[in-house]
Amino acid sequence: VQLQASGGGLVQPGGSLRLSCIVSGYTSTPYALGWFRQAPGKEREFVGGIAWTGGFTKYADSVKGRITISRDTAKSTLYLQMDDLKPEDTAVYYCAAQMRWGRVEVKEYLYEHWGQGTLVTVSS
8 A cells, every 4th residue: 555645835823734645556445544743853643534435534632623634535535634723733744544444543553554744834
């Protein structure tokens, strides 16, 4: 499974950004796709995830209400819409695929495949 994230950039506080992640090369459908982020000097953390087939979503409390995860199965693309961005949202954002079926997981070790990351900088 290959994942290609894009859409990062510089945005002012209060602004919006949409990240995309194209998923390819899979013979078995991932159960879920997730977004993680890693801020400078911090550990990577779960942002949110979506069940690929059913569309069920799960969000981290720190971003709930400000982000929306969606997917277009026909385009094999995952999206992360981020609104009301804050400087603390500055991080490298990664998309990842969870092959294990059951529920959308929050632990990164349960995601088997990762994209390369895209940098989001929130600054005035």
